[in-house]
Amino acid sequence: MEVIIRPMEKEDVDEVLEIERLSFSIPWSKEAFISEVTKNSCARYIVAEVDNKIVGYGGFWVVVDEGHITNIAVHPQYRSKGIGSKIMEGLIDIAKKNGISAMTLEVRESNIVAQHLYAKFGFRPLGRRKGYYLDNSEDAIVMWKYDL
Template identity: 55%
Template sequence: MEEKCTIRLMSVEDIEDVIVVEQDAFPVPWSREAFQNELTNNQFAHYLVVEVDGKVVGYCGVWVVIDEAHITNIAIHSNYRGKKFGEILLIHALDLAKTFGAKKMTLEVRVSNEIAKQLYEKLGFQSGGIRKKYYTDNLEDALIMWVMLNGNEAG
């Protein structure tokens, strides 16, 4: 049976659940304070969560500055990967950025993260360069990817 998910804006009440996803997904996870600051003090930040059966299993952060959007992080808990939740979440993030007037979106992804790169390419992102030694845990390079949000469907 295929699981259904709900995408909604993240609230401060979601931080504890998001921390669980963050710690599962990243070797250098963001702190509770970082998420608190993003949600309460950063006028450019917009966060979405994905819920399955009322449980937060993923999230995505987007900064929109003037006409440019930047994915700060996107993660799905490892127990819920491979079920298209990341793709659904990213499509919602693209739409959210458009509603705030973004014309293009960018993100960084580990050069070794083939699954994520395939998803981004599927949704129209293209390579735009390399950030050398971007990731602090192992100094891995990041691939910079961009997509135009010109009103066409992302996927």
């Protein structure tokens, strides 16, 4: 299975939105994604394609010399196939090219699969945001990767 990683474009938003809705209890809106790819100069988003179908995406915001990962998701039918790793590799590569020295993200305390993925790429838990998730008041684990 060939996975192509490329920049997200406005035309990709409907497919990305489907994955977003299948992946998160409080999904971002179509307007939010359009704004990210057309108006937010700090945003860097990519998609993963298999056979011309978008099967995953990820993005981060450039904040001075740090990257704040906003979201990463893979379509349920394509999970456990290494696509999340390809997306992480793509985001880290873009961060390096943008002079980013560290990256951070929040992940649900219960999302052990995602925590393992991030740890594989050198992210370490360094904080907690109590009651961060609005749907169930679950804590977020704050993970950081330094020295990109």
